[in-house]
Amino acid sequence: MKKMMQDQEEDDVEEEVKQKTSWSWRKLLESVFGDEIENMKKDNVAHKSPRSCNLYDRKPDFKNSYGWSVALDGSDYSPLKSSGVGIYHVNLKPGSMMTPHVNPRATEYGIVIRGSGRIQIVFPNGTNAMDTHIKQGDVFFVPRYFAFCQIASSNEPLDFFGFTTSAQKNKPQFLIGATSLMKSMMGPELAAAFGVSEDAMQNILNAQHESVILPAEQNNEKNLEHSEMIPKIVKIMT
Template sequence: MGNRSTLLIMLLILCHGVSMTMGICDVEDQVDNSSKSDKLFLLENSKSMVKTDAGEMRVLEGYGGRISDRRLHIGFIDMEPNSLFVPQYLDSTLILFVLSGEAKVGFTYENKLAERKLKKGDVYQIPAGSAFYLSNTKDSKKLHIICSIDPSESLGLGIFQSFYIGGGSNPVSVLSGFQPEVLESAFNVSESELKKLFTQQHEGPIVHVGHSHSKASSLWTKFLQLKEDEKLHHMKKMMQDQEDEVDIEEVEKKASWSWRKLLESVFGDEIENKKRDNVAHKSPHSCNLYDRKPDFKNSYGWSVALDGSEYSPLKSSGIGIYHVNLKPGSMMTPHVNPRATEYGIVVKGSGRIQIIFPNGTNAMDTSIKEGDVFFVPRYFAFSQIASSSEQLDFFGFTTSSKKNKPQFLVGATSLMKTLMGPELAAAFGVSEDTIKNILNAQHEGVIIPTQRDTLVETNCKKNELNFLEMVPKIETIMT
């Protein structure tokens, strides 16, 4: 028995050693391969998931290796004026951020239909499995949305899987596969009516809405024009309308509204307006990132973050949000995120990003521009630098809904400044006076000017002092 126990312990130690070795080798392989690519932490080659004349959804697949604590995909939704992303549900949670334009999102909450209007800067969460639709009701302005896609609940059938509720030949409704007798019983309508319901739509998942477009898209147009309570009222009325003999005009009218019976079955029965108001009041609200006071701001830029304690839907999804603006020639000092992996999207301007491996070697040093997407693994040190000619503006997601609390390694309020003393001096092999002189030279923190700008500013101040010292001598000579 004792020999068996000893053998088991040795086996466990051996397995642990193998796993540790695999982890170390994995990092070493990345270090070796880092010289082969200067874009190791850039997400490239986006996939077009949906594309029609009315809009497009593109997705960049997140990294899921050992060095990433959690995988996220980054999506971009672009919609033309007067367009609709048809009702559906996903196997992944979405967090929407309205980059520009205005949107209206309709969604299910406690089996009821609720709607929210979203404007530029708004953040909104759509949980996995929740039926929703998205519309751009503006006549002349495009809608641009950045979203995070959490695949943790995904079926694994791709980046994510859409289940379209409304649809025809394109997209195909998730209900189309059921046998006719099943759908006839479920809807309590004839097979001919169901055939009209499931054959009208052929323009794709994002459709134009408005009088100038096709008959199929006009079905969605009429729906969007109704008030919220009228939508449910009309759907209930159509469910109760079982007349056998109607004229052709009435048949066409019923056909144009028949798909709403489907929404009725999904979204629930009509209730009193007062109760619906209560549901709308209780349903998740949006939060505007631009209405918040920056967490940090100085002459060189600002940053703002949103976490689960400030917007509760983020707490359930475990996602945080941030936005940073660096003025031309400024930078975020080298820092590390101890709680989360960071995904960033450059929304304006250009600059550089440097990311460092744990062994102190350079993992990536590359230029970034508008539209680029990068990610920084948890614990990895990194720095973003704006170009000298234009600002660097980037928005992003973090894989934790708790306050991120980044650790800035250098600067007036940095980790090194806190650790300043004989121990830190000994670690660098220099005197304590030397380390103090170096660390006290930087008077700015978090967002600072680049060295070139700092030297120019210092030289200007020196020249100004020299000139002031010369003033009395010049006055003496003049008199």
């Protein structure tokens, strides 16, 4: 019994020494690395996952009788801020055309999820970069500052979805249509650049009452004429 009591007392003393040593080391670590330890504790706390966001539940940013488009950026869905990307979805009715435009902030990647059509891309110097047919399953990308347009086939819609390389609002600049840059640039200089009178140029610009998505009634001939004007418009602007 005496031996057992002595062993127990020795164990108690050893445990007390360990606790004191552990406590002193803890105080030392907290005094030196206090902020880091606190941050580690916070990181170990379970965080609530961000809410999901369904692109199909969002009201289109633009919609008319010929199609619609919707875009999601960091101001709409906070997780996109950390990823640095935006998301968009466009639906064009048969024969309709997404107005030729330029993305000033981001490169755009697209995936055709339904239907078929045509995409035309123009270099910033006004020369043609690509003019090709696209169909379901195809992927395309448009570099920043390159003018481009999409045209749905005459017999089926063109539905495409994709990403942009910026979580900020893209603010595309449209080259033709009711809200185009051409209207803001209207003047004798613009008419001279196209080799027509100012009145003729004004009539051309006022003839298009739609914006963003052009109607099928003016396609295929009218929309093809517009797409053929893109290289010249870009060249004049640059």
